[in-house]
Amino acid sequence: MTKVFQSFLLLCFTTAALAQNPTSILQKAEAKLSGADLAAEVSIRTVRPRWERTMEAKIWNQGLDKTMILVTGPAREKGTVFLRNGDDVWHFVPGIKKIVALPAAMVQSWMGTDFTNDALINAGSLVEDYNPTLLGIVSVNGTKCFKIALAPKADAAVVWGQVITFISVDQFLQLRTEFYDEDDYLITTLEATEIKSFSGTNLPSKLRITPADDEGNFTEMTYKALNFNPTFAEGFFERSNMKRVE
Numbered sequence: 001m002t003k004v005f006q007s008f009l010l011l012c013f014t015t016a017a018l019a020q021n022p023t024s025i026l027q028k029a030e031a032k033l034s035g036a037d038l039a040a041e042v043s044i045r046t047v048r049p050r051w052e053r054t055m056e057a058k059i060w061n062q063g064l065d066k067t068m069i070l071v072t073g074p075a076r077e078k079g080t081v082f083l084r085n086g087d088d089v090w091h092f093v094p095g096i097k098k099i100v101a102l103p104a105a106m107v108q109s110w111m112g113t114d115f116t117n118d119a120l121i122n123a124g125s126l127v128e129d130y131n132p133t134l135l136g137i138v139s140v141n142g143t144k145c146f147k148i149a150l151a152p153k154a155d156a157a158v159v160w161g162q163v164i165t166f167i168s169v170d171q172f173l174q175l176r177t178e179f180y181d182e183d184d185y186l187i188t189t190l191e192a193t194e195i196k197s198f199s200g201t202n203l204p205s206k207l208r209i210t211p212a213d214d215e216g217n218f219t220e221m222t223y224k225a226l227n228f229n230p231t232f233a234e235g236f237f238e239r240s241n242m243k244r245v246e
Contacts, residue, residue, distance in 0.1 A: 022132035022148050026165075028172040030127060032203060037062050039230035042221050046113045049216040055111065060230065064125055066237040070245050077111065081242045082120075089117075092242040099242055114188065114209045114219035118159060129156040130163060137169065140176050141193075144169045160187075171195075171202055186212045198226040 040059045046052060056073040060066075071080040079094035082102075089102040102117065110117045126132070130150035138147050145166040152158045161182035166175050177190045188211050192204030203226070210218040235241055 020134070020146070022134040022146070023127060025134070025146050025148065025167055025172065026127045026132055029165075029167045029174050030125060032173060032201065036228060037230060037232075039227045040223055041225040042223055044111075044113060044115075044219065044221050046219045047217065053112075055113075060232070060236070062232060062237060067120075068237060068242075068245060069120065071111070080111070081245060082117075083237065083239065083242055085237050085239075088239075090239055090242065097243075099239060114211055114217060115221070116159075119209075126150055126163065126165070129153060129158050135164075138166065140166045140168075143175060145175055173202070173204060175204070188212060196223075198223070199228045201228065 038059075038061050042057050042059060044055045044057060046054075053074075055071060055077060058070045058072060060068040065084070065086050067082075067084045069082040071077045079092075081092035083090045083092075091100045091102055092098070093100060108117060109115070110120050130152055133149045133151070135147040135149055137144055139145070145168050148165050148167065150163040150165065152160065152162075160179050162180040162184055163177060164180070165177040167173065168175055173192065173195070175192050178186055179188050179190070181187055188209055191208045191210070192206070193208070194204060194206045195202050196205040197203075198205075203223075205223045207221045208218055236245075
């Protein structure tokens with residue numbers, strides 16, 4: 001194959017890819033995981049320059065509105081539960097056996113990790129909360145990705161001034177997402193790696209979030225099991241179930 005023909009094929013591929021609607025690209029990416037009914041078992045490793053720790057947890061999602069997270073280890077945090085049902089968010093603290101209401105805007109650290117409460121419990125939808133602009137196609141660790149800039153909609157209850165996400169052209173997987181404040185200053189980066197098959201669907205099995213200004217700090221979440229066809233008993237996502245879930 002001549003270099004001229006190779007260049008022609010690449011140009012055709014790039015032109016066709018760029019013709020895609022950025023909203024459609026986001027919808028395909030979010031349909032892979034966000035908003036799906038699922039039950040997952042995860043390991044969460046938080047690394048600091050002088051120490052690291054690992055937590056185990058179970059996560060259940062029903063659509064975009066309901067999330068339950070149960071910390072299963074280590075012993076000190078075991079039994080801690082977070083629940084979101086619509087606009088209501090609660091935290092069960094096993095040490096005092098009390099359920100505490102959490103505010104809607106939750107930008108503080110989740111359990112001492114680099115994930116925020118908002119990111120894990122109240123993730124929302126990029127399609128619903130942001131206006132996308134397709135900037136082009138770039139390479140992320142050797143994979144061709146759509147580069148999409150996201151500006152928050154006027155009525156969206158979001159904490160970021162801008163988000164830039166990189167979605168693979170071949171499988172529509174979000175492989176990298178950068179989060180900026182209102183002054184376009186990079187705050188944190190989320191990278192997705194180690195693609196594996198879960199229930200016949202290829203997805204990243206590891207998510208790493210890295211703060212921009214804290215050298216040596218990061219948190220990795222590794223999916224150990226992921227079920228896309230869970231059966232939820234009636235009342236599973238109710239506050240009354242937080243002390244019983246296992």
